Amino acid sequence: MSAPATPEVVPLAQPVLGEAEEAAVIEVLRSGQLSLGPRVPAFEAAFAARLGVTHASAVSSGTAALHLGLRAVGVEAGDEVVTSPFSFVASANVILYEGATPVFADIDPRTLNLDPAAAAAAITGRTRALLPVHIFGHPADIAALEAHGLAIVEDACEALGARHSDGTPVGGRGHPAAFGFYANKQLTTGEGGMLTLGSAEHKARVDSERNQGRAPDMGWLDHDRLGFNYRLTDLQCALGLAQLERLDGMLADRAGVAGAYREALAAVEGLELPCEDAGGDERGWFVFVVQLPRGSDRDAVIAALRERGVQSKPYLPAIHLMSFYRERFGHRPGEFPVCEAVAERSLALPFFPAMSEGQVARVAEALRQALGR
Numbered sequence: 001m002s003a004p005a006t007p008e009v010v011p012l013a014q015p016v017l018g019e020a021e022e023a024a025v026i027e028v029l030r031s032g033q034l035s036l037g038p039r040v041p042a043f044e045a046a047f048a049a050r051l052g053v054t055h056a057s058a059v060s061s062g063t064a065a066l067h068l069g070l071r072a073v074g075v076e077a078g079d080e081v082v083t084s085p086f087s088f089v090a091s092a093n094v095i096l097y098e099g100a101t102p103v104f105a106d107i108d109p110r111t112l113n114l115d116p117a118a119a120a121a122a123i124t125g126r127t128r129a130l131l132p133v134h135i136f137g138h139p140a141d142i143a144a145l146e147a148h149g150l151a152i153v154e155d156a157c158e159a160l161g162a163r164h165s166d167g168t169p170v171g172g173r174g175h176p177a178a179f180g181f182y183a184n185k186q187l188t189t190g191e192g193g194m195l196t197l198g199s200a201e202h203k204a205r206v207d208s209e210r211n212q213g214r215a216p217d218m219g220w221l222d223h224d225r226l227g228f229n230y231r232l233t234d235l236q237c238a239l240g241l242a243q244l245e246r247l248d249g250m251l252a253d254r255a256g257v258a259g260a261y262r263e264a265l266a267a268v269e270g271l272e273l274p275c276e277d278a279g280g281d282e283r284g285w286f287v288f289v290v291q292l293p294r295g296s297d298r299d300a301v302i303a304a305l306r307e308r309g310v311q312s313k314p315y316l317p318a319i320h321l322m323s324f325y326r327e328r329f330g331h332r333p334g335e336f337p338v339c340e341a342v343a344e345r346s347l348a349l350p351f352f353p354a355m356s357e358g359q360v361a362r363v364a365e366a367l368r369q370a371l372g373r
C-alpha cells in the first residue's frame with residue numbers, strides 16, 4: 001500500500017522575485033562595485049519619491065533604521081520613550097540600545113496600534129520621544145500623537161503602502177520612519193531597511209552613523225563621531241529598486257488575498273478578522289493575523305494546521321511579557337490588558353502576493369477543521 005500523499009505545504013510567506021531582480025543583481029555583480037556604489041543613492045531617491053519625502057537613508061535592517069532614527073531625534077541614556085508593547089521586539093530593543101527606557105502604553109483593540117489616550121497618560125517629564133508602530137500595516141494615529149510636541153520616530157517596518165486618512169503615505173509625515181525589507185515584507189532586499197526623513201540635518205547624521213561615523217568630506221579612515229556598520233550593499237539596493245518597480249502590483253495582490261480570506265473566513269464563528277479600513281486610513285497589507293475564538297487552544301490549532309500542510313505562528317507576543325523584559329523591568333501580566341488579550345489569541349496565517357484562491361480555500365478549510373467549526 002502506498003503512503004498517503006503529504007499535502008504541499010502552504011508557507012507563511014514567499015517573496016515575489018523574477019527576471020528583473022535577477023538582471024539587476026547580475027548587473028551589479030558584473031560592475032564589480034558591490035557596496036558604497038551608485039545603487040544606494042538611486043534606491044534612496046526612488047524610495048523617497050515614492051513616499052513624497054525629502055530624504056531617505058538605506059540601512060542594513062529595519063532595526064538599524066529605528067536605532068538611527070532614535071539617535072537622530074536625540075534620544076539619550078536616561079530618557080524615556082513611549083511605545084507599543086504589541087510589536088516585534090526590535091521596536092523596544094532599539095530604545096535600550098541607547099540606554100533609554102521603553103515605557104509601554106496599551107493598544108487600541110480595533111487597530112492594535114498604540115492608543116493615543118494611553119500614550120498621553122504615559123508621558124512624563126523624562127519622555128524624549130514617542131515610538132508608534134504601524135502594526136500589521138495599519139496606520140497608527142500619528143496626528144493625535146503630534147499634539148504633544150514631542151519627537152516621533154515611526155516604526156513603519158510592516159507598513160509600506162499604507163496611507164493616513166489625509167492621503168499622506170505612512171512614513172511621509174516628516175518624522176524619521178523606519179521600513180524593513182526582510183524577506184516576508186511588502187518589498188524585500190533579503191535583509192535591509194530604509195529611514196525616511198524630513199530634515200537634511202537628520203539625513204547627514206544618519207548617513208554618517210550608518211558608516212562608522214564618517215563625515216562625507218573625510219577620508220575613509222577618519223571618523224568624527226561614534227558610528228556603526230549599518231550599510232546596505234549595492235546588490236541589495238539593486239534588488240530593492242527592481243522590487244520598487246513592481247510594488248504596486250505586489251500590494252494589490254496582497255490586498256486581493258486579504259479580500260479572499262475575508263470571504264472564506266467570514267462565517268467561522270468566534271473568529272475575528274483584521275479590522276477593515278475606516279475613516280480614510282488604508283492598510284498596507286503585510287500579514288493576515290486572526291484572533292482565534294475565545295477559549296481556543298492555540299498550540300493545538302497550530303499543530304492541526306501543520307498536519308494539514310498549513311504553516312502558521314503566534315504573532316505577536318506581548319513584548320513586556322518576554323522573559324528578558326520581565327526580568328529587566330519586572331513587568332507582569334495585567335499591565336496592558338488589551339495587548340495581552342490580543343497577543344494570547346493572535347495567529348498569523350499564510351499570506352503572500354502569489355497566494356492562489358485554492359491555497360486560501362485550503363487554509364480556511366484547515367482552520368475550520370482545526371477549530372472544529
Ligand SMILES: Cc1ncc(COP(=O)(O)O)c(C=O)c1O
Nearest residue numbers: 061062063088090157180181182
Ligand atoms: C514592527 C517591526 N519593527 C521592526 C522590525 C525589524 O526589522 P528588521 O528585521 O529588518 O530588523 C520588524 C521586522 O520584522 C517589524 O515587524
